[in-house]
Amino acid sequence: xxxxxxxxxLAHAAIEAAIxxxxxxxxxxxxxxxxxxxxxxxxxxxxxxxxxxGMTKTKDRNAVxxxxxxxxxxxxxxGDEGVHQKCSTGFWTELTASMETHFRQxxxxxxxxxxxxxxxxxxxxxxxxxxxxxxxxxxxxIEG
Numbered sequence: 001x002x003x004x005x006x007x008x009x010l011a012h013a014a015i016e017a018a019i020x021x022x023x024x025x026x027x028x029x030x031x032x033x034x035x036x037x038x039x040x041x042x043x044x045x046x047x048x049x050x051x052x053x054g055m056t057k058t059k060d061r062n063a064v065x066x067x068x069x070x071x072x073x074x075x076x077x078x079g080d081e082g083v084h085q086k087c088s089t090g091f092w093t094e095l096t097a098s099m100e101t102h103f104r105q106x107x108x109x110x111x112x113x114x115x116x117x118x119x120x121x122x123x124x125x126x127x128x129x130x131x132x133x134x135x136x137x138x139x140x141x142i143e144g
Contacts (some may be wrong), residue, residue, distance in 0.1 A: 005070075006034065006068070006070035006108065009106075009108050009109070010034070010108055010109055010112070010141065011109040012140075012141050014109055014113065015032055015109060015112050015113065015116070015141055016139045016140060016141060018112070018113040018116040018117060019031075019032070019116055019139040020139050021117075021120070022116050022117060022119065022120025022121075022123070022124075023120065023129075023135065023139070024129065025120055025121075025123075025124035025128075025129055026062075026120060026123035026124040026127050026128060026129050027059070027060055027062060027123075027127045027128065027129050027130055027133045028058075028060070028062040028063065028064065028083070028119075028120075028123030028124075028127045029055070029058050029062065029063040029064070029135075029136050029137040030063070030064050030065075030066070030116055030119050030120065030123070030139075031053060031055065031063065031064070031065050031066070031137055031138070031139075031142065032065075032066045032067075032068070032112055032116070032141050032142065033049050033053070033065060033066070033067045033068070033141075033142040033143075033144060034067075034068045034069075034070065034141065034142065034143050034144070035049065035067065035068070035069050035144050036071065036143075036144065037069070037071065038069060038071040038072035038074075039069045039072050039074060040072070042067060042069055042072075042074040042075055042076035043076045043078065045067060045069060045076065046065055046067040046076040046077070046078045047078060049065060049067055049142075049144070050063075050065045050078055050080070053065070053137070053142070054137075055080060055137065056080055057136075058080065058136050058137070059136065060082050060127055061080040061081050061082035061083075062079075062080060062082040062083055062123060062126075062127045063079065063080045063083070063136075063137065064077065064078070064079045064080075064083060064119045064123065065077070065078050065079075066099075066112060066115050066116070066119070068108075068112075075096075075099065075100075075103070076096075077092060077095055077096055077099070077115060077119070079119075082127070083122070083123070083126075086122075086125075086126035086127075087122055087126070091118075091122055094118070095115055095118045095119065095122075096115075098111075098114050098115070098118065099111040099112070099114055099115040102114060
């Protein structure tokens with residue numbers, strides 16, 4: 001799918017609101033990025049974007065990135081080392097399967113909201129919000 005068409009289909013405000021809601025329960029950080037170039041390996045592209053966005057610099061290393069590459073019809077969800085230490089492979093499988101179901105039906109905003117909500121639940125379990133918690137990363141959808 002063409003990135004421009006995909007971007008138009010996304011309800012940015014709803015996605016950003018989902019991120020804000022999820023982050024109210026956790027000290028973790030969630031970001032969504034949509035990239036233009038097709039990728040044969042979405043996990044590799046997500047790792048590169050994760051580093052470029054400075055997501056490894058969160059206080060507790062508890063950031064999660066959802067990366068979508070519409071031109072190659074692929075996506076990936078990755079977390080920083082703190083997240084990987086706390087969650088099982090099954091969580092990532094469940095999260096991506098749920099998103100993929102929505103994506104296949106053309107419900108891209110819903111798929112992203114579902115992924116954000118599940119990531120927020122995981123983060124809240126292992127990284128509860130503290131009274132002095134600050135939003136370390138923007139909630140805006142990244143388009144690159």
